[in-house]
Structure formats: structure tokens, C-alpha cells
Amino acid sequence: MKPLGQGDPLRLGPYRLHGVLGEGGMGKVYFGADASGHPAAVKVLLPELAHDGHLADRFLREARTAQAVTSEGVARVLAAELEGGRPWIATEFLAGPTLHDAVTNFGPLDEAAVRELARSLARTLQDVHATGLVHRDVKPPNVVLTSRGPRLIDFGIARPEHGLTLTRTGQIPVTPGYGAPEQVLGQRVGPAADVFSLGAVLAFAAGGRPAYTGAEVTAVLYEVVHGSPDLEAVPEGLRYLVTPCFAKDPAARPLPTQVADAAEAPRQPERLWKSGGLGNEIRQREAAARRLTARPAGPSTAPEGGAPGGTARLTRRRLLTAAAGGGVLVAAAGGGAAWWLSRGDAPPDPFDIPPAAKVRPAPLGSVEGSPKPLWGPIQDVADAGSPAPLPVRDVVVFAASGGGVAARRVTDGRERWRIGDAKADAGYLSIGDRLVATADGDGTLRTWVAATGSPRWTVDAEVGALLAADAHDVYLLTTDGRLRCVGTDGKVRWTRRPPLTLSGGHPAAALGAGHLVLCSEAGDVAAVRAEDGSRAWVRKGQAAGPLRPAIDGTTVYLGGTSLAAVEASGGRELWALNPLRPPSRGTAGWGPPAVAGGVVYALDCDALRSLHADGSQAADPMMVAGVAPPWRPPVVQGNSVWVVESEETGVTGLPRSGQDQHQTYALAGGGSRSVAAGGNRLFVLNRATLLALPVY
Structure with a gap:
């Protein structure tokens, strides 16, 4: 989380902006909150691109199209507007490490977690494709791991099926090593491109390294089009799941439903994201998000970051302090923000199972005579x-x-x-x-x-x-x-x-x-x-x-x-x-x-x-x-x-x-x-x- 800098807007629509979550070739992503303190990730097109009316129109049109995606595996697009000549997109906010960060910090996922990751992402892509969209940027940094499972993010620039990629002139239209061959070649793409990317994501999650590597970006792109994926680090028991996704011919790749069925995901998958070092990391980040949106304790007093009357107001100092204490907060443009983020009068997290109450067992009674009631x-x-x-x-x-x-x-x-x-x-x-x-x-x-x-x-x-x-x-x-x-x-x-x-x-x-x-x-x-x-x-x-x-x-x-x-x-x-x-x-x-x-x-x-x-x-x-x-x-x-x-x-x-x-x-x-x-x-x-x- 970075503080707002010179030239950054202070407000967009109903959202007051408090910090910068990330920046890319197309725009910036800010952490924002509405008047009730409900958080959102607000993506803004860069000023130099906002003057391109055609680009700005496509940015908003495709974002509004993405609002049709309501799968539980994505964070929904909340709003998309043009304000002061700059288009912006507000999406649900998720706190949790990306798959890239999780594998980098904790190593490859175990087999059960990879299977559940495959099932969850494949089902999500099925829902995305059912609305006529292709995500086109499925990669480890765009998968957020939460206590309720993986969530696919960055839907603000999702494109309709067979649509051309929205990029700047001269910019590579795909993430090297994760985009499908047809994307690398600049061809029109369909849902099968997301399946190729899914295979690359699963290979990274299972093996801890990308399936395609090279000394330079051009070498990686060449391998995607002409070479074979390196699956040596992927456990033998999982290769059957990822290998078919890498077919050069889009028609030869499995459907998302076939990947989900083949994954044979474990029963009660939520446990996978609540244990070990990764589970602890997820809990810390989600706790930090709850602290940021917590309401003040008193009805008339307003501690730092709170507003009178019980409306949470997030100051930059409070935001950065909480982030430093509880881990980086991740912007999500697609799926599954918890109900507690929109209910100021509810407990901090109604889905959080409370600690078990303690009670002392009663002493055993005597077998002689009739029992006397406790x-x-x-x-x-x-x-x-x-x-x-x-x-x-x-x-x-x-x-x-x-x-x-x-x-x-x-x-x-x-x-x-x-x-x-x-x-x-x-x-x-x-x-x-x-x-x-x-x-x-x-x-x-x-x-x-x-x-x-x-x-x-x-x-x-x-x-x-x-x-x-x-x-x-x-x-x-x-x-x-x-x-x-x-x-x-x-x-x-x-x-x-x-x-x-x-x-x-x-x-x-x-x-x-x-x-x-x-x-x-x-x-x-x-x-x-x-x-x-x-x-x-x-x-x-x-x-x-x-x-x-x-x-x-x-x-x-x-x-x-x-x-x-x-x-x-x-x-x-x-x-x-x-x-x-x-x-x-x-x-x-x-x-x-x-x-x-x-x-x-x-x-x-x-x-x-x-x-x-x-x-x-x-x-x-x-x-x-x-x-x-x-x-x-x-x-x-x-x-x-x-x-x-x-x-x-x-x-x-x-x-x-x-x-x-x-x-x-x-x-x-x-x-x-x-x-x-x-x-x-x-x-x-x-x-x-x-x-x-x-x-x-």
C-alpha cells in the first residue's frame, strides 16, 4: 500500500481514495471507501490514455459488460463511470495473498490444494464464459486466496469473446508464459485461451515455477508458440490435469467443466485455506481488512479514522498503519467479498466461527439408587x-x-x-x-x-x-x-x-x-x-x-x-x-x-x-x-x-x-x-x- 501522490485524485464518484494498491501499463488501482466506510478497489485509466475517446469508451463498455459475471469465484464490478474525463471502475475488495505471493513465500501448494484450485478456477471460468466474456489475463497475480477459497480478479478489462485485446500501442498483449499461443500471435481468441492460462497457473502452483521460461520475454513467447511446457517440477499425479490445457490447437483443449471434473477436488475444501503458514497469512490480511472497516465503539465519539455517528472513515494514516500491522491488502476486481463488508451493524465477520465455549464436565454419579437431578x-x-x-x-x-x-x-x-x-x-x-x-x-x-x-x-x-x-x-x-x-x-x-x-x-x-x-x-x-x-x-x-x-x-x-x-x-x-x-x-x-x-x-x-x-x-x-x-x-x-x-x-x-x-x-x-x-x-x-x- 502506497500513499496518494501528486496528481492522484482524492475522490472518484462515491469513493474517497486513501492509497495506491498497484499500477500497471493501463492505469492505477486505488483503495477507496464510500460514505459508509465500505471498501472498494478503484481502477482508473492513466491520464495520457483517458484522452483517447475510443479507448476510454471501450474501457467502460467492457467493464459494464463484466458486471454480468456474478460467479462466487470472482469479485464483482460494482460501478464504472466517466468522471472529469477519466474513466474508472470500482470492484469488490478482497484481502488475501495472491497465488504468486503465496507460492513465492510458502512454496508450491500441496496436491489437495492444487486440485481444489483447479476445480474452483475452472468453475469460475465456466461462469465467465457463459456470459460471453473471456478473461484473457488468468495468471498467478490475478488469483487471490481467501479463507473461503480462490478468487479470480481483474475483471475490469475483461473482453467479450473473440474481442481484440485492449492494450497500449507497442505493449505486449499477453502476460508472457500465461497467455495462449493465439494471444501471442495477436489472433482473435475464445474461451480456450483462458484454459491454456489455467494450465499455466496450475503448473506454477504445483511446481513452484512457470511452465515457460526464457532469458528474454521474446524467448518465453517463442516457447509458448513453438515449444513444450516444462512440467518437471509438477508432481506426477497432477500432470494429467494440466498437460491437456497446453494444446497448441484451441479446439484440442478441455472445457473448463472437464478440468473441474478431472480435478477430483477434496471434500470440505475450505480447510485447505485455513491451515499452516498460508492459512495464517490469509487470516492476518483479512483481520487487517476488518480493522480498516471497523465501526467506532461509541455512538458519539470518533477515534482516529472514525466519524461521528458511527460511520467508519478511513484516514490515510489508519490505512497504512493497519496494512503494516496485518499484511498487504490486495485489490480484487472479481468475486466473493464477504457480507460483513456491507453491513455496518453486523459483527465484524458473521462467517467467522467463534471460539468454542468452555464448560467443565459434571462428575459421574453413583449407580446406586435413583439419580438426583443436577x-x-x-x-x-x-x-x-x-x-x-x-x-x-x-x-x-x-x-x-x-x-x-x-x-x-x-x-x-x-x-x-x-x-x-x-x-x-x-x-x-x-x-x-x-x-x-x-x-x-x-x-x-x-x-x-x-x-x-x-x-x-x-x-x-x-x-x-x-x-x-x-x-x-x-x-x-x-x-x-x-x-x-x-x-x-x-x-x-x-x-x-x-x-x-x-x-x-x-x-x-x-x-x-x-x-x-x-x-x-x-x-x-x-x-x-x-x-x-x-x-x-x-x-x-x-x-x-x-x-x-x-x-x-x-x-x-x-x-x-x-x-x-x-x-x-x-x-x-x-x-x-x-x-x-x-x-x-x-x-x-x-x-x-x-x-x-x-x-x-x-x-x-x-x-x-x-x-x-x-x-x-x-x-x-x-x-x-x-x-x-x-x-x-x-x-x-x-x-x-x-x-x-x-x-x-x-x-x-x-x-x-x-x-x-x-x-x-x-x-x-x-x-x-x-x-x-x-x-x-x-x-x-x-x-x-x-x-x-x-x-x-
Whole structure:
């Protein structure tokens, strides 16, 4: 970041300029901010070129055309105007190292990161080409690495397909070593030119050096047209991916979709940009950007760089100080600026997962006698139809009496927060044991910090039912019966019709082994691949109703007419056990299983069964009084397994060892009843009553 110099404008349109991010043969790029403090990269045509009316018109026309590119892999063009005879383009601002800087400072990317880079850039180019544009300058300095993945920048001068390159007289119309042969020769180009450049970028990322080199620029250009790329430094396992991109004949190069499919990118790719030295560099630069756009703490005072009334105003001193402390800030002309950059009243970054809350586990209780509650029973706090309680570190979440969702402290049962507009019957989920996901009556997916109840990101996802979540994705059923995956970056990853009908109820679901497994209201089971929602397998007639599957390793366990173990990937049955009594109108059979320590626990009619992963008996069956469908999954905590019983019995804890000893906490009222456990605490919902019991 450099300070403004003599001749630099102080303002362009709504943007006050604060520093120079870069300068090239066509113009300068400034760091600017509008009246609300929202940042932008503002590219201005050089004064000596602005007098060329034809050049200025093309600069603006093609920039406005580039506004049609809305791919998540680019930073959008925000505005393009002619002011005081000088055309300028404002684009979204990204903080993060370029691919060139990342490889220079940290060395070549590992294979997984290269594959994800290939998938991401190829998908982005597919979106670009779909709008009729060709980027024509895909190179390492034009790829910014962010915590949410690679972003392709510099779209302010993107050209329509088959258009001529916008350059100064005598200027080389391509970046040596990255432009395609047809670009070097000054021919009209199409999307295949970007694919050639993509191959060169991937070769650099994987090998740490350019695929084409030479003592002089002319030698490099000659090699591009007549020679072969040097891929010696590219790992053998990646050469198949990049080599086809270097075909001299544009028609022989793969399509971007073919490159993306061939990349075989890893699951949960966001982790690639959040670890190691590179991940730390990305975090530092993004933190510096947040500091630059942070609002003042007080409503009437204005610390340096802030304006009265809460509007952030970025002074040159503050800008340069923050940049020096947190790394260089990179201008992006194309894709994916975070939502926090446009919401002055939001937390600094609603997509930033907060630190996990700390809570001390409760001491184990005694197996002798009936358990004494740790707290409660607390009367009339829950909705009688609440889903099972959800422990998330230091709080337990449930459907609140009178509507909405509430959370109480796990240590003493005191209310921590309440969300009145949450639609509790859509369910609630834990995201990474730090956030809670809910839905409102309009189907909007909303997330909250579990420990405090403060809001985070929202997505208009048409939520009908929340199904499952991990630290990176939320899986849901839409109001019209489609499956949808929403990332924790607030973006919809995919939407698919399920392999079987799921509308008309809330299917039971489990997530694991790269698959989402669902059991419908009719008792049919379907598995889809978590990465794209494609069908993996279907198993019909498994149960009389929606019984939640359990997943351990690569095996899925299913209750119902049999207790079945099937392969998660293909659904092949590994083994199946019949119940003690044949099922009859849903009154017998196997309940939903649970897995802990490699042992499968499930209710078999009136007995709790414990089985090894191969189906062999792990402990003697233990009889349980008063159980009847619909069954809840057993809950394993400490040295005990807890089951929900019906009528006046209550909840019973049985030893995992299978020895003949147990304890029961009596509950009155019958009806809706469910349990969950965490931190050596058993949380019990008995209609409108909530309490916590010790486990042993």
C-alpha cells in the first residue's frame, strides 16, 4: 500500500481514495471507501490514455459488460463511470495473498490444494464464459486466496469473446508464459485461451515455477508458440490435469467443466485455506481488512479514522498503519467479498466461527439408587412437541413454550437466550459445536452463536426441515421437497431432488462417511453424496416410520424390520439381524441405533442389545420395561446407556458392560419425551419440563 501522490485524485464518484494498491501499463488501482466506510478497489485509466475517446469508451463498455459475471469465484464490478474525463471502475475488495505471493513465500501448494484450485478456477471460468466474456489475463497475480477459497480478479478489462485485446500501442498483449499461443500471435481468441492460462497457473502452483521460461520475454513467447511446457517440477499425479490445457490447437483443449471434473477436488475444501503458514497469512490480511472497516465503539465519539455517528472513515494514516500491522491488502476486481463488508451493524465477520465455549464436565454419579437431578425439573419452559434437546457446549437448546427456540446453561439451567421467531418444528442443529442453525417462518436459514445467542449469517434457503450439519455445511429439506446444502460461508452449494419422496414430514437423517443418509416418514432409506447431493443408494421398506440412522466409519446402521449394517458408499448389506419378535403394525422390531466406542446399541422389542461392528454380541441383552414405538435412539454417556421409556416409567440408565444393574428416574405424564447428553449430563424433556441428570 502506497500513499496518494501528486496528481492522484482524492475522490472518484462515491469513493474517497486513501492509497495506491498497484499500477500497471493501463492505469492505477486505488483503495477507496464510500460514505459508509465500505471498501472498494478503484481502477482508473492513466491520464495520457483517458484522452483517447475510443479507448476510454471501450474501457467502460467492457467493464459494464463484466458486471454480468456474478460467479462466487470472482469479485464483482460494482460501478464504472466517466468522471472529469477519466474513466474508472470500482470492484469488490478482497484481502488475501495472491497465488504468486503465496507460492513465492510458502512454496508450491500441496496436491489437495492444487486440485481444489483447479476445480474452483475452472468453475469460475465456466461462469465467465457463459456470459460471453473471456478473461484473457488468468495468471498467478490475478488469483487471490481467501479463507473461503480462490478468487479470480481483474475483471475490469475483461473482453467479450473473440474481442481484440485492449492494450497500449507497442505493449505486449499477453502476460508472457500465461497467455495462449493465439494471444501471442495477436489472433482473435475464445474461451480456450483462458484454459491454456489455467494450465499455466496450475503448473506454477504445483511446481513452484512457470511452465515457460526464457532469458528474454521474446524467448518465453517463442516457447509458448513453438515449444513444450516444462512440467518437471509438477508432481506426477497432477500432470494429467494440466498437460491437456497446453494444446497448441484451441479446439484440442478441455472445457473448463472437464478440468473441474478431472480435478477430483477434496471434500470440505475450505480447510485447505485455513491451515499452516498460508492459512495464517490469509487470516492476518483479512483481520487487517476488518480493522480498516471497523465501526467506532461509541455512538458519539470518533477515534482516529472514525466519524461521528458511527460511520467508519478511513484516514490515510489508519490505512497504512493497519496494512503494516496485518499484511498487504490486495485489490480484487472479481468475486466473493464477504457480507460483513456491507453491513455496518453486523459483527465484524458473521462467517467467522467463534471460539468454542468452555464448560467443565459434571462428575459421574453413583449407580446406586435413583439419580438426583443436577438441576430442575423446570416446569412449563418447553413446547410439548419439541424436538430432542440439543447440547452445544455450555448450553442446551430446545423448543420454547410459547414459540421459538431457547437455550439454558448446562450447569444450572438458567436461561441464556431465546429466539422468538425461530420455527422450532423445522428443527435446530449444531454447526461445529459453536453455532446453532434454525429456520424462521419464511424458510430463512438463520445462525446464532450458541454461547450468547447473537446472530450470525442468514440465507434465504426455503427451509422446510433442517436435517444435519457439520462444521462446514448445513443440509436441509426445502419446502417443496428438495435437498439443499448450504455452506457455512452462507452460499448454497447444491440443490437436488431426493432419490425418494421426502415431503409431508420430517425425515430422520445422519451425516457421515461423505454421505447424507435419510429415513423417510414411510420408513424408506436413501443415501446421497454429501459433496453434490447425487444418489448413492436406496433401501425401501426398512422401517415403519422415520428411524434415525447411525454412521460409524464407513458403515451405516439402520433399525426397523431388521438391524442392518450397510456400506455407506454403495448400500451393500454387510449383515442384518431379525428382532426377537416379528414386527407387527409397528409394535415391535428394532429401534433407531446409536454407536459409541465401536459398539452398536439399539432397542430390540423389550431388550437393549449391544453388538460389535460385525454383528456379534458385545454384551448380554438387558430387559427394559415399558418401551414402545416411536422409540428414541439410546444415548450413551459415561459408563451408561440411557433409554426413554413410555407411560409412567421415565428414563433408565443401563451399564454399557451389560451387567444386571440399572437406575431409573421416574417421569409422570407420558406422551412426548426425549433425551440428549453431553459433558456427563443427561438432558430430559418431558413434555413442557426440562431437567438435567447425572450419568454414571
